[in-house]
Amino acid sequence: MTIALFGKSFSGDRTPFLKQLVEGLLQYDVDLMVYKSFYELTKPYIFPDNEVKLFETHKELVAGADMVFSIGGDGTLLDTLPLIRDTGIPVLGINMGRLGFLSSISKNEIETAINQVIKGNYMLEKRSLLALEKPDHLFPVVNYALNELTVFRKETTSLIVVQVYVDDLFVNAYWADGLIVATPTGSTAYSLSAGGPILAPQSSSFVITPIATHNLSVRPIVIPDDSLIKLRVVGRHTSYTLSMDSRMADMTDSVDIVIRKAPFALNMVVMEGKDFFGTIREKLLWGLDIRN
Numbered sequence: 001m002t003i004a005l006f007g008k009s010f011s012g013d014r015t016p017f018l019k020q021l022v023e024g025l026l027q028y029d030v031d032l033m034v035y036k037s038f039y040e041l042t043k044p045y046i047f048p049d050n051e052v053k054l055f056e057t058h059k060e061l062v063a064g065a066d067m068v069f070s071i072g073g074d075g076t077l078l079d080t081l082p083l084i085r086d087t088g089i090p091v092l093g094i095n096m097g098r099l100g101f102l103s104s105i106s107k108n109e110i111e112t113a114i115n116q117v118i119k120g121n122y123m124l125e126k127r128s129l130l131a132l133e134k135p136d137h138l139f140p141v142v143n144y145a146l147n148e149l150t151v152f153r154k155e156t157t158s159l160i161v162v163q164v165y166v167d168d169l170f171v172n173a174y175w176a177d178g179l180i181v182a183t184p185t186g187s188t189a190y191s192l193s194a195g196g197p198i199l200a201p202q203s204s205s206f207v208i209t210p211i212a213t214h215n216l217s218v219r220p221i222v223i224p225d226d227s228l229i230k231l232r233v234v235g236r237h238t239s240y241t242l243s244m245d246s247r248m249a250d251m252t253d254s255v256d257i258v259i260r261k262a263p264f265a266l267n268m269v270v271m272e273g274k275d276f277f278g279t280i281r282e283k284l285l286w287g288l289d290i291r292n
């Protein structure tokens with residue numbers, strides 16, 4: 001079995017946990033691949049005597065990896081997408097940060113997670129993605145998002161107006177700081193902060209959530225995920241930023257933004273004993289109700 005380790009940053013206080021991860025995998029004769037820049041950050045602490053295979057690109061990853069361990073927070077896991085793409089390679093998130101909805105394995109659960117992966121005691125949970133069909137030049141290689149697609153204003157003193165159509169039916173013109181189209185996975189991210197609902201991962205839905213809308217009667221709306229969504233920024237200010245997860249592009253024209261569900265999903269590794277509702281109880285501190 002070959003496992004790829006992907007990370008973006010490293011600090012010395014994480015050394016014991018990363019060392020436990022690497023030594024635990026090598027104990028089971030797992031072949032390791034390490035993201036090159038992450039290897040360079042961690043080599044003095046973790047890999048002084050170990051020869052490992054390095055990778056930097058999508059092509060290098062898919063040529064050898066059976067699974068990816070994302071080491072960091074949710075942002076790190078989102079950044080595995082340009083490497084994994086539509087290959088179906090499973091990804092396990094190990095949370096070295098703070099909240100971590102996607103990176104569900106804490107640094108204190110590393111030994112248990114290794115044992116379960118080696119024994120095959122895990123499930124694959126398919127997470128739907130958003131695909132940007134138009135404009136097709138913004139993100140030509142990776143035009144999809146696991147969490148959300150967002151349009152938000154560039155002018156600090158003015159709202160933008162976003163017209164929304166679902167299956168060619170006009171929904172609303174949102175006067176707001178911006179607008180989020182989120183997947184069920186992304187419903188616990190930016191959309192949640194903007195007042196959107198939490199969707200279970202297997203919900204066949206997307207949620208449209210305005211950001212700081214100027215009309216207080218406007219609320220987020222949940223739509224079927226087989227819908228064709230069209231956004232158009234209109235009005236006096238048509239300069240805005242469009243983002244797909246962590247990738248961003250500045251826009252200066254009022255063009256149609258066309259979004260639909262991607263034809264493939266991301267395979268998330270879920271350990272036995274872990275479930276979505278348990279995760280949100282833990283992360284959102286719902287279980288702190290003294291009546292429980």
